[in-house]
Amino acid sequence: MDIEIDESVDITNVVCPVTFVKAKVALEELEEGQVLSIRMNDGEPVQNVPRSIKDEGHKILRLLDNKDGTYSLIVRKAGE
Amino acid sequence: MPDYKALKNGGFMRQVQKNRFSLRLKVVGGNLSASQLETIAAISKKYGDGRVHLTSRQGVEIPFISLEDVENVKAELELGGVSTGVCGPRVRTVTACQGSDICPSGCIDTYSLALEISDRYFGRVLPHKFKFGVTGCMNNCLKAEENDLGIKGGFTIEYIKSLCTLCGVCVKACREGAISIGSDSLSLDKEKCNSCGRCVKSCPFEAWKGEAAYILSFGGTFGNMIAKGLDALPPAKDKETLFRAADAALVFFDKYASPGERFRVAIDRAGWDSFKKYMQEAMASQDLAD
Numbered sequence: 001m002d003i004e005i006d007e008s009v010d011i012t013n014v015v016c017p018v019t020f021v022k023a024k025v026a027l028e029e030l031e032e033g034q035v036l037s038i039r040m041n042d043g044e045p046v047q048n049v050p051r052s053i054k055d056e057g058h059k060i061l062r063l064l065d066n067k068d069g070t071y072s073l074i075v076r077k078a079g080e
Numbered sequence: 081m082p083d084y085k086a087l088k089n090g091g092f093m094r095q096v097q098k099n100r101f102s103l104r105l106k107v108v109g110g111n112l113s114a115s116q117l118e119t120i121a122a123i124s125k126k127y128g129d130g131r132v133h134l135t136s137r138q139g140v141e142i143p144f145i146s147l148e149d150v151e152n153v154k155a156e157l158e159l160g161g162v163s164t165g166v167c168g169p170r171v172r173t174v175t176a177c178q179g180s181d182i183c184p185s186g187c188i189d190t191y192s193l194a195l196e197i198s199d200r201y202f203g204r205v206l207p208h209k210f211k212f213g214v215t216g217c218m219n220n221c222l223k224a225e226e227n228d229l230g231i232k233g234g235f236t237i238e239y240i241k242s243l244c245t246l247c248g249v250c251v252k253a254c255r256e257g258a259i260s261i262g263s264d265s266l267s268l269d270k271e272k273c274n275s276c277g278r279c280v281k282s283c284p285f286e287a288w289k290g291e292a293a294y295i296l297s298f299g300g301t302f303g304n305m306i307a308k309g310l311d312a313l314p315p316a317k318d319k320e321t322l323f324r325a326a327d328a329a330l331v332f333f334d335k336y337a338s339p340g341e342r343f344r345v346a347i348d349r350a351g352w353d354s355f356k357k358y359m360q361e362a363m364a365s366q367d368l369a370d
Contacts, residue, residue, distance in 0.1 A: 046252040051282040055184060060284035063248040071252065 003061055003074055006034040011049070012041050012070055019045050020052045027058060032079040035061070037072050046071045082147055091165040092150060095143060102133065102143040103153060104165035106202070109176035109194035109214070110138035119160025127153050137211070138175045139165060169340070171201040171210045171330075179216035179233070186216030187277045188233030188292050193319070197326070206330065207337035207346070211300075218276035225309040228343040229329055230297040231322065234315060235277030235290030241265050244287035253282035275315060294322045298329060298355070299344035307344050312356050313363075321363065328362035 009026035011019045023038045030036055040049055050060055050073055059076040066072055084094050091104035124132050129144040145153055154164060174197045179190025194214050215222035216233045224230030251259045258272035280290030293315040300309025316322040337346035347355045
């Protein structure tokens with residue numbers, strides 16, 4: 001994949017709704033246009049977190065299957 | 081002796097306490113304005129015992145109203161923009177969740193639909209009580225299948241391949257496992273799709289296009305008899321079709337139910353196959369007339 005990742009956050013150690021909060025805080029620390037990789041668990045997080053990130057207005061680029069029961073959501077931060 | 085039946089039909093429910101009534105108010109879709117609540121509070125303090133009861137179907141009752149105050153209470157409620165409810169063999173309170181107007185999960189505007197249903201049918205006399213409930217999505221917060229006619233919001237979906245980047249978000253968002261990812265496009269298993277619309281809501285690229293649809297269930301009842309309403313027809317794709325179905329269901333109920341018999345019992349007796357046939361014919365003949 002030819003997308004440059006600026007920052008990564010792991011939300012596999014928290015549960016809903018902290019999953020989304022932790023991802024949101026990580027996004028807030030980035031500049032507009034930078035790319036965040038969010039590592040999340042299979043199941044509820046991967047079912048719901050991508051949509052919450054979309055609803056916040058950020059651009060989802062890819063969802064990668066890490067083949068270890070986790071997924072990485074690649075997100076480009078939107079402007080305010 | 082007071083005409084208890086007439087009082088009950090008008091929402092005044094006789095209490096254990098002599099000459100005291102619990103007054104049922106008209107509420108649609110669980111919404112009241114703050115000023116309506118103020119009116120209700122004032123009436124409860126003035127004519128009741130300061131209590132207000134929230135019913136299991138989003139209704140409001142003011143208990144401990146005295147028989148001699150009934151007319152004054154009605155008039156004061158009306159001045160405050162509050163109407164009285166109904167009881168007995170007729171179309172009851174139309175319930176609804178917050179729907180797409182408020183809730184991010186909602187696929188349909190449940191409150192405006194509940195208002196339309198209520199305007200069209202509320203209080204209509206039938207062989208027995210008849211309950212409508214409207215829920216905005218598959219999460220079913222409003223428990224559509226408990227109702228004689230339940231309406232559940234969903235999406236009929238269409239895949240726009242040219243917009244899809246195969247990002248994989250929808251494959252995981254779908255709880256039914258209906259979407260699989262191929263080398264250059266997604267494939268949808270229509271047998272597994274339950275029209276929940278989660279693919280549409282989650283897709284970052286608008287590659288799933290959704291049109292609101294109304295999933296109907298018939299014959300639910302959750303009192304003395306407990307039975308889940310059943311999906312008997314394909315989802316209604318627009319409000320016109322939805323109302324043709326609702327019209328036909330009430331005509332069927334009126335025609336085939338004995339007095340005091342719930343919709344479910346009437347359908348069971350007539351047979352679900354003939355009910356479905358009746359509904360399809362009623363809807364189709366209307367289609368031709370349009």
